[in-house]
Amino acid sequence: MTTVDRPIPVRRALLSVSDKTDIETLARALNDAGAEILSTGGTARLLTEAGIPVTEVGDYTGFPEIMAGRVKTLHPRVHGGLLGRRGEDEAVMAEQDIPPIDLLAVNLYPFEAVTADPDCSLATAIEHIDIGGPAMLRAAAKNHAGVGVVTDPSQYPAVIDALGGEGLSVALRYELAVAAFNHVARYDAAISNHLSARSADGERADFPAQLNAHWQRVDTLRYGENPHQQAAFYQEAAAPAGSFASYRQCQGKALSYNNLADADAAWACAAAFEAPACVIVKHANPCGVAVADSLEPAYQAAFATDPTSAFGGIIAFNRPLDAATAEAIIARQFVEVILAPAVADEALAITGRKQNLRVLEIPHGPSTPGGWRLQPIGGGVLVQSQDAALYGDDASLRCVTEAAIDDSLRSDLDFVWRVAKHVKSNAIVYGRDGRTLGIGAGQMSRVDSARIGVRKATDAGLSLAGAVLASDAFFPFRDGVDQAAEAGVRAIVQPGGSMRDDEVIAAANEHGIAMAFTGMRHFRH
Numbered sequence: 001m002t003t004v005d006r007p008i009p010v011r012r013a014l015l016s017v018s019d020k021t022d023i024e025t026l027a028r029a030l031n032d033a034g035a036e037i038l039s040t041g042g043t044a045r046l047l048t049e050a051g052i053p054v055t056e057v058g059d060y061t062g063f064p065e066i067m068a069g070r071v072k073t074l075h076p077r078v079h080g081g082l083l084g085r086r087g088e089d090e091a092v093m094a095e096q097d098i099p100p101i102d103l104l105a106v107n108l109y110p111f112e113a114v115t116a117d118p119d120c121s122l123a124t125a126i127e128h129i130d131i132g133g134p135a136m137l138r139a140a141a142k143n144h145a146g147v148g149v150v151t152d153p154s155q156y157p158a159v160i161d162a163l164g165g166e167g168l169s170v171a172l173r174y175e176l177a178v179a180a181f182n183h184v185a186r187y188d189a190a191i192s193n194h195l196s197a198r199s200a201d202g203e204r205a206d207f208p209a210q211l212n213a214h215w216q217r218v219d220t221l222r223y224g225e226n227p228h229q230q231a232a233f234y235q236e237a238a239a240p241a242g243s244f245a246s247y248r249q250c251q252g253k254a255l256s257y258n259n260l261a262d263a264d265a266a267w268a269c270a271a272a273f274e275a276p277a278c279v280i281v282k283h284a285n286p287c288g289v290a291v292a293d294s295l296e297p298a299y300q301a302a303f304a305t306d307p308t309s310a311f312g313g314i315i316a317f318n319r320p321l322d323a324a325t326a327e328a329i330i331a332r333q334f335v336e337v338i339l340a341p342a343v344a345d346e347a348l349a350i351t352g353r354k355q356n357l358r359v360l361e362i363p364h365g366p367s368t369p370g371g372w373r374l375q376p377i378g379g380g381v382l383v384q385s386q387d388a389a390l391y392g393d394d395a396s397l398r399c400v401t402e403a404a405i406d407d408s409l410r411s412d413l414d415f416v417w418r419v420a421k422h423v424k425s426n427a428i429v430y431g432r433d434g435r436t437l438g439i440g441a442g443q444m445s446r447v448d449s450a451r452i453g454v455r456k457a458t459d460a461g462l463s464l465a466g467a468v469l470a471s472d473a474f475f476p477f478r479d480g481v482d483q484a485a486e487a488g489v490r491a492i493v494q495p496g497g498s499m500r501d502d503e504v505i506a507a508a509n510e511h512g513i514a515m516a517f518t519g520m521r522h523f524r525h
């Protein structure tokens with residue numbers, strides 16, 4: 001193949017886009033640069049109305065658009081112009097009257113958007129499978145040695161700059177060609193996912209027969225979980241609003257692998273609360289959580305749960321970070337990452353005193369994360385829906401003991417239950433008045449997690465008298481309740497559902513402890 005290893009001018013361009021954003025700007029720049037513009041039906045109409053001279057592809061090929069657009073650019077004069085090797089194929093191109101096309105701008109029928117509608121029929125989905133577009137994209141991208149190819153309006157400015165300068169450089173053509181193959185790969189993956197998750201009669205299955213994922217590299221990281229591991233961070237093609245991956249870094253050193261994993265866990269937990277909340281995370285587990293009327297007292301209370309573990313932690317808030325809270329953190333502890341939906345300028349002036357400290361902004365999105373949760377295992381991947389709900393069928397907690405649960409107790413139980421959902425199993429969370437007092441995480445035995453939570457509270461000088469306790473899964477025996485009573489706990493929240501629920505409830509009644517069932521378990525591994 002003859003690679004044109006210098007910038008190429010654009011003498012002829014073909015524009016055929018479904019998303020017509022800024023296409024007029026690109027076309028105008030091409031026209032100003034003296035390029036001939038070829039275009040398909042809707043795109044040609046728009047450009048003509050804008051007063052830009054355009055040749056309809058049908059006029060160019062001598063063959064009309066037919067079958068309601070199913071066949072419009074599928075013609076040798078188009079594909080030869082895109083695929084013909086500059087130098088090598090020029091004789092045959094001249095013989096067959098196939099002029100070279102130097103630039104292609106195509107984006108495809110909006111298959112993903114149309115099929116996102118649960119009522120989209122199979123026929124509608126199929127009509128939105130673009131054929132001519134991907135064929136042209138592949139042709140132009142394959143022949144990037146002599147052709148530039150654009151698939152997204154965000155690429156137009158670079159191309160327009162190049163038109164006004166030396167032409168499309170080798171590096172730009174290569175970058176655009178890779179982006180075009182990625183565009184087509186994502187498109188085909190969406191078609192494959194959709195069609196393999198429904199049958200000929202339109203029935204939908206939960207899981208496609210083939211799962212095609214697409215991720216875009218955001219960054220390569222210094223190393224992985226450990227220094228001898230290589231690592232990179234990829235995000236979904238468009239990180240959903242409010243998801244951790246949509247963060248913007250305001251200051252600080254580059255984020256590490258563990259920073260990203262811990263910050264994600266902290267953000268998910270902070271976003272679970274309505275009231276101003278602070279969550280401090282170490283090794284993917286909250287070591288202190290609190291809600292208050294404002295962030296600063298929430299931070300102080302979260303920190304007080306476990307000051308030792310909070311050192312070097314990740315701190316997440318569900319409200320904009322203010323100056324008082326930033327000052328309190330800096331004065332108190334070493335912190336790796338702070339994240340919040342927004343960061344006030346005054347707060348940034350304070351965090352800026354610690355240049356290495358990473359500060360991230362993540363605007364809130366939908367409270368319930370969508371999509372699948374993937375967990376790789378050796379040679380495969382486990383796929384499940386998100387653990388989006390909090391309570392089971394009753395949509396609330398249900399008192400099962402003689403001791404009643406009033407509104408204030410209910411609010412405490414709801415708080416520790418929300419936290420427990422974000423603690424690795426077996427999870428036991430002690431708390432009171434909207435703050436954690438001790439958290440036992442990640443133990444193989446529930447009783448051990450309960451003991452660790454008590455020890456944490458004792459170490460921090462926090463009394464468990466009158467505290468409440470959450471357990472992420474049911475108590476299989478009464479021993480957990482006996483232990484809670486010994487620690488001074490006055491109410492327990494747990495899913496219920498054990499064979500020995502009666503025994504466990506009787507134990508709570510014996511101790512005068514109130515107990516609520518949530519009807520939903522929240523294991524987290």
Ligand SMILES: NC(=O)c1ncn([C@@H]2O[C@H](COP(=O)(O)O)[C@@H](O)[C@H]2O)c1NC=O
Nearest residue numbers: 018040041042043070072073109131132133
């Ligand atoms: N069939 C074809 O030959 C064909 N050639 C280009 N397209 C697509 O038609 C769309 C643009 O159509 P219009 O310019 O008519 O709005 C683009 O998304 C492009 O990818 C085609 N449509 C579908 O395959």
